[in-house]
Amino acid sequence: xxxxxxxxxxxxxxxxxxxxxxxxxxxxxxxxxxxxxxxxxxxxxxxxxxxxxxxxxxxxxxxxxxxxxxxxxxxxxxxxxxxxxxxxxxxxxxxxxxxxxxxxxxxxxxxxxxxxxxxxxxxxxxxxxxxxxxxxxxxxxxxxxxxxxxxxxxxxxxxxxxxxxxxxxxxxxxxxxxxxxxxxxxxxxxxxxxxxxxxxxxxxxxxxxxxxxxxxxxxxxxxxxxxxxxxxxxxxxxxxxxxxxxxxxxxxxxxxxx
Amino acid sequence: xxxxxxxxxxxxxxxxxxxxxxxxxxxxxxxxxxxxxxxxxxxxxxxxxxxxxxxxxxxxxxxxxxxxxxxxxxxxxxxxxxxxxxxxxxxxxxxxxxxxxxxxxxxxxxxxxxxxxxxxxxxxxxxxxxxxxxxxxxxxxxxxxxxxxxxxxxxxxxxxxxxxxxxxxxxxxxxxxxxxxxxxxxxxxxxxxxxxxxxxxxxxxxxxxxxxxxxxxxxxxxxxxxxxxxxxxxxxxxxxxxxxxxxxxxxxxxxxxx
DNA sequence: AAGTGGTCTAGACCACGAT
DNA sequence: TCGTGGTCTAGACCACTTG
Numbered sequence: 001x002x003x004x005x006x007x008x009x010x011x012x013x014x015x016x017x018x019x020x021x022x023x024x025x026x027x028x029x030x031x032x033x034x035x036x037x038x039x040x041x042x043x044x045x046x047x048x049x050x051x052x053x054x055x056x057x058x059x060x061x062x063x064x065x066x067x068x069x070x071x072x073x074x075x076x077x078x079x080x081x082x083x084x085x086x087x088x089x090x091x092x093x094x095x096x097x098x099x100x101x102x103x104x105x106x107x108x109x110x111x112x113x114x115x116x117x118x119x120x121x122x123x124x125x126x127x128x129x130x131x132x133x134x135x136x137x138x139x140x141x142x143x144x145x146x147x148x149x150x151x152x153x154x155x156x157x158x159x160x161x162x163x164x165x166x167x168x169x170x171x172x173x174x175x176x177x178x179x180x181x182x183x184x185x186x187x188x189x190x191x192x193x194x195x196x197x198x199x200x201x202x203x204x205x206x207x208x209x210x211x212x213x214x215x216x217x218x219x220x221x222x223x224x225x226x227x228x229x230x231x232x233x234x235x236x237x238x239x240x241x242x243x244x245x246x247x248x249x250x251x252x253x254x255x256x257x258x
Numbered sequence: 259x260x261x262x263x264x265x266x267x268x269x270x271x272x273x274x275x276x277x278x279x280x281x282x283x284x285x286x287x288x289x290x291x292x293x294x295x296x297x298x299x300x301x302x303x304x305x306x307x308x309x310x311x312x313x314x315x316x317x318x319x320x321x322x323x324x325x326x327x328x329x330x331x332x333x334x335x336x337x338x339x340x341x342x343x344x345x346x347x348x349x350x351x352x353x354x355x356x357x358x359x360x361x362x363x364x365x366x367x368x369x370x371x372x373x374x375x376x377x378x379x380x381x382x383x384x385x386x387x388x389x390x391x392x393x394x395x396x397x398x399x400x401x402x403x404x405x406x407x408x409x410x411x412x413x414x415x416x417x418x419x420x421x422x423x424x425x426x427x428x429x430x431x432x433x434x435x436x437x438x439x440x441x442x443x444x445x446x447x448x449x450x451x452x453x454x455x456x457x458x459x460x461x462x463x464x465x466x467x468x469x470x471x472x473x474x475x476x477x478x479x480x481x482x483x484x485x486x487x488x489x490x491x492x493x494x495x496x497x498x499x500x501x502x503x504x505x506x507x508x509x510x511x512x513x514x515x516x
Numbered sequence: 517a518a519g520t521g522g523t524c525t526a527g528a529c530c531a532c533g534a535t
Numbered sequence: 536t537c538g539t540g541g542t543c544t545a546g547a548c549c550a551c552t553t554g
Contacts (some may be wrong), residue, residue: 258455
């Protein structure tokens with residue numbers, strides 16, 4: 001690229017297609033969008049390195065600083081992970097450090113012990129109305145329902161009722177879930193190419209119903225923490241809705257507000 | 259400043275006092291620390307503008323870009339607010355937009371209505387052992403206990419039991435609390451110069467005790483969301499611990515995990 | 517028009533990791 | 536030693552707000 005005296009940006013229209021619109025988008029935002037699209041398209045898989053900043057700058061014909069700012073934001077959004085001296089990598093749910101970003105339950109005494117899972121069932125059914133609405137499915141579309149219990153140090157603590165977008169998880173069975181070692185979201189991303197980016201949660205206190213009470217070995221009516229989660233992938237597309245019921249007798253849900 | 263060929267940074271030691279240590283701190287981090295100290299010292303009050311980037315660059319004898327990066331991080335941490343064309347301002351709890359950062363309870367149906375408060379008491383007492391530990395007080399030091407109920411659309415929904423660092427809130431009375439219009443944290447920052455920066459929370463489901471049940475007009479044993487919050491000011495100094503009990507029958511605690 | 521933050525560039529050098 | 540991300544600078548221009 002010719003080293004023009006810094007007027008070269010005018011040559012790059014903010015949005016080549018959209019002309020005349022009042023929308024203005026900084027170059028680095030456009031680059032960010034292009035990188036996101038490549039991530040979405042699977043050009044670079046979770047855990048892999050993306051091209052170096054210099055390479056990307058050449059590809060997009062912008063300066064390294066502009067690519068840098070785009071990557072900075074994607075790293076802040078946990079889509080990418082920077083590693084000095086090594087490169088920039090696509091984030092993955094398989095990493096130790098990232099595991100507990102979505103599992104916010106902590107034991108009262110110190111560290112997280114091992115977590116055991118037991119799957120109750122995994123059925124393919126027509127999505128109920130509320131699930132269809134949340135996952136943006138047409139009524140009657142297929143959905144996957146998974147129910148499981150999580151055990152901390154052998155004690156049942158969490159009952160999860162999970163609903164997945166039917167079209168994206170073809171062939172998911174209770175067996176594959178049970179066989180897989182590691183976080184469920186890691187399985188989703190390696191086996192189905194669906195990467196959970198962020199989630200919105202609604203927390204409430206509820207009384208244990210008879211079925212849940214039995215599963216968690218509690219008396220009916222026992223206070224449980226209800227966590228309704230809507231999980232989203234690239235482009236804020238909803239792909240999972242789940243409701244967890246947590247026994248918070250010796251665990252708590254940690255949160256930071258800042 | 260002499261336009262040296264970019265070796266000028268070597269002239270600025272990473273940490274003037276700490277010599278020989280293996281610690282390396284980027285310039286912008288040091289600038290960030292200096293700005294934070296000025297905020298802490300009250301050189302610029304909440305709501306006021308801080309000096310322009312150019313002025314700060316001149317004051318600290320670094321480039322504007324370096325100041326910029328420092329301010330970027332402080333803005334990301336909600337200590338500063340940037341406003342294009344106007345300047346950079348010290349964040350304040352009085353702003354509309356920021357109010358609901360610490361009040362995470364939302365009604366099931368749409369928007370937040372008006373919130374009424376009723377203070378039950380505001381007493382100055384010796385800090386109990388657990389409170390003293392949380393607020394890093396010596397046992398026997400003074401603490402302030404505030405208890406209140408929050409009403410949404412006339413209905414009691416929240417019971418708060420609040421403990422404040424005694425030394426920082428001299429002269430706080432139930433009357434001043436009642437008279438003040440606006441968020442409690444806004445009062446703390448304008449009247450006592452104590453600005454809450456962030457908070458750590460532990461959430462649980464519990465059964466309503468008789469006293470709380472009476473205050474919230476519920477049956478004893480009703481499931482309540484318990485929110486234990488430790489609030490921190492500059493330098494992560496703890497200044498408030500509170501326990502809120504929320505009736506989540508028609509409200510929920512919203513959270514985003516990303 | 518002047519001042520502020522926001523974007524973009526080009527280039528130099530530093531810190532880190534692999535070779 | 537080389538390639539990667541990380542820091543820092545200097546300067547130009549853009550977008551927004553105020554006088």
